Amino acid sequence: MLATTGIYAQQVNGLLGKALTERTQPAPESVFRKFREAGMKPVNHILTVSEKEKLNKAFSFLPPLHQKILKEHLSSVSFMDNMPNTALTSPVETTGPEKMFNITFRAEILNQTISEWATWKENSCYVQPENNDYQVTIEAGKLDAMVYILLHEATHVVDAVLNITPHPDDFDALVAPTPFTADIWSKINKPKEKATSALLETTRFRSGKPVLISSAQKVYEALKETPFASLYSMASWHEDLAEILTIYHLTQKMGQPYRILVNKNGVNVFVYEPFINKQVINRQSLLAMFYTPYKL
Structure with a gap:
């Protein structure tokens, strides 16, 4: 699911220079707020070793163009418990013209x-x-x-x-x-x-x-x-x-x-x-x- 441009922003951090598999962090506060306002009680999900392996494997299956674009435009990946929808891709605020994104997943899908x-x-x-x-x-x-x-x-x-x-x-x-x-x-x-x-x-x-x-x-x-x-x-x-x-x-x-x-x-x-x-x-x-x- 793609969020409307300009909503659910998060400041870009030092994760950008890391491998895609190392860009996991809590979702933007505005994403938590969105789900709380919908009556949910979302909680950040910390990946286990086996869950990290599943994420790494999924990244390895992406087509070449996805690999290239994500290395330059994926700010972070997040997982939540008690999240209503499967996933949400959100734009992230930056100090420059580049487009950056966070992807938040419902942790249940890992099973x-x-x-x-x-x-x-x-x-x-x-x-x-x-x-x-x-x-x-x-x-x-x-x-x-x-x-x-x-x-x-x-x-x-x-x-x-x-x-x-x-x-x-x-x-x-x-x-x-x-x-x-x-x-x-x-x-x-x-x-x-x-x-x-x-x-x-x-x-x-x-x-x-x-x-x-x-x-x-x-x-x-x-x-x-x-x-x-x-x-x-x-x-x-x-x-x-x-x-x-x-x-x-x-x-x-x-x-x-x-x-x-x-x-x-x-x-x-x-x-x-x-x-x-x-x-x-x-x-x-x-x-x-x-x-x-x-x-x-």
Whole structure:
């Protein structure tokens, strides 16, 4: 999740010259305040030895461009207990023109696999009544959830530095498209009509409300007709980039699975695999920049 520019600031400290794996510190006070004001009781989480190893491993899996950008623009990494959302990428105040960022993660994810975490998140899109016959699961292998979530959040940093997607202050602003957003997005959080559907517009990341899980098969049938890799991709063009790059890297570069399964009474009735979707595949040429030398 990308925070609005200029919010949740923290002064840059001496961590910048250190290796990425050594930039862990408590989150900015304003991030703590944000969650306290929401009724939470966030607490700084100090990593154990095994948790540090998971973080180090996740950093090692990042694409070359992410490694380069983070070395120059990641101020710090933080972990919290009692944090409501999975992660938050926030801009950090500096004394110069450079853009710096903090990424804060919910510590609970350190104990989950990608499959476990992704299934939990996907099910937040659905209302599951009693005597429900349907189940939605995501098969994404046994790697640590931290691998997926760090890559997703780090992509927000790369995007903010390079403006792969536009970053207007006003969500309703009409701005010139970039190659990534052209023909798919009309505004930061509004897909073009041809890239969505009436049903998809009712889903959680478009409407803010979950839908009945009995409609899941129709939801993914509709998603299959779009250029989006996931339902969360449809939240904004920032999330679109972070999701498609993360799922691309996971499946096409690391050889991991990523399948959304809809079952009814234990029997599979539908599968959605993003990189079997031709419209998603057609966008992967836009991701080549993450794997080739890039001059800032």
